[in-house]
């Protein structure tokens with residue numbers, strides 16, 4: 001069983017988590033075009049390599065960011081949302 | 094049934110037939126390059142030559158012929174999908190499949206077994222009825238059965254109501270079949286080569302050459318190869334190759350695992366699928382139980398196997414077939430499935446001129462090998478989106494006209 005180091009709950013079996021998809025910036029739905037919104041909803045980078053994703057520990061409904069390698073299946077680092085985005089802008093720290 | 098076998102069996106000194114002659118060196122240019130020598134790529138090369146007289150074609154693969162998902166699937170063929178577009182498309186594929194071993198003169202071991210999609214709750218019964226009605230309208234043999242009739246069709250199933258997920262009914266699709274997946278790729282490749290195409294294995298494509306919005310060729314470890322037209326058919330690597338051409342796709346690459354038991358005497362004729370339990374199983378003509386489940390829980394470019402998968406699969410398998418409790422797993426493997434958001438393929442023209450895509454085959458693309466090859470060949474030859482492929486165009490995601498193919502959604506197969 002793969003172990004996910006959860007920033008809140010510590011190391012847990014990965015079956016307790018769900019993957020919420022790539023961390024990506026949401027365009028402003030008021031001002032963006034339909035195409036920009038469609039791309040935001042459907043397009044995935046789907047890289048063979050390092051990716052930053054949202055993950056949720058389902059029993060505690062806790063969301064955080066995990067950086068993992070999609071080829072070697074290593075989990076490289078996990079972040080609380082605050083660590084990842086920094087306190088201010090919503091930009092990656 | 095292929096007659097060559099009988100003919101040569103009766104002859105005293107049948108001459109050797111070389112199925113795959115040594116291929117010439119890679120040329121510097123072709124009319125068409127097809128990236129990916131899986132079933133889909135090889136079928137496209139075959140129909141380009143047969144239907145359109147385009148024979149200066151190179152099929153190129155980083156691995157070996159048919160070594161991708163073509164060699165890894167559980168080989169289920171059916172056409173009882175939910176949407177009219179889906180049913181029409183997969184029905185054409187089944188019609189082609191039925192004639193294919195004669196046409197290619199190769200034993201595909203196409204075996205009609207009957208296919209049961211079990212329903213364990215009211216919602217599944219409702220969807221089964223819906224699918225059966227759509228199927229019948231479109232001339233596909235399909236009906237909803239309740240428990241008694243399910244037991245008649247497949248007496249091996251445990252239909253006791255005293256289990257965790259009792260069987261309430263099933264969608265029954267009598268023409269549901271399995272076939273020998275490798276032979277499909279081999280047959281298409283062999284006949285494409287006979288008609289003039291080349292198949293180059295162990296040749297990774299490392300870049301796609303695009304100039305002024307039009308494709309010019311590809312880059313390989315043996316140097317650049319130019320072509321008027323390029324078709325990509327690389328399943329799990331779809332995003333990577335499209336990325337080389339400058340395209341981003343609505344695809345995620347997620348492993349799908351499967352395994353087989355030791356061989357046993359023939360006991361299970363029907364193909365059994367359960368969406369709620371996430372399993373599908375059939376007994377191969379070698380006697381092995383071929384078993385699969387749903388895709389892995391997260392994206393990965395890997396073909397490793399996991400214990401979690403097998404534990405989950407077996408707990409449900411034993412509820413349906415308690416007599417398998419002593420059966421042993423003999424082999425396990427995985428493939429990389431190119432999953433699309435609406436469980437439908439992405440086929441046809443792309444924003445790059447003369448660059449065509451055949452992707453989004455996820456967990457359901459083996460059964461579509463003939464129709465994809467045939468229609469992608471038409472698309473490449475005419476440079477137009479064939480009517481049958483219209484619902485599957487890449488641009489459907491730009492204007493939110495997805496296909497809602499729940500008929501494939503329940504489990505991976």
Ligand SMILES: Cc1cc2nc3c(=O)[nH]c(=O)nc-3n(C[C@H](O)[C@H](O)[C@H](O)COP(=O)(O)OP(=O)(O)OC[C@H]3O[C@@H](n4cnc5c(N)ncnc54)[C@H](O)[C@@H]3O)c2cc1C
Pocket residue numbers: 128129130131132133134153154155156157158159160161162163164165166167168169170296297298299326327328329330334349350351385427428429430454455456457458459460461505506
């Ligand atoms: C476990 C499992 C069970 C399945 N069960 C079923 C089923 O029961 N029924 C069904 O209909 N479908 C099933 N599928 C899906 C089906 O196997 C696939 O959709 C189908 O085989 C795809 O065929 P293909 O020719 O497009 O791809 P593949 O056979 O994967 O061929 C793609 C080829 O592209 C090559 N390639 C990739 N990148 C490059 C590059 N850069 N340069 C050169 N070559 C490259 C690869 O080496 C590979 O040979 C299953 C899949 C899996 C994994």
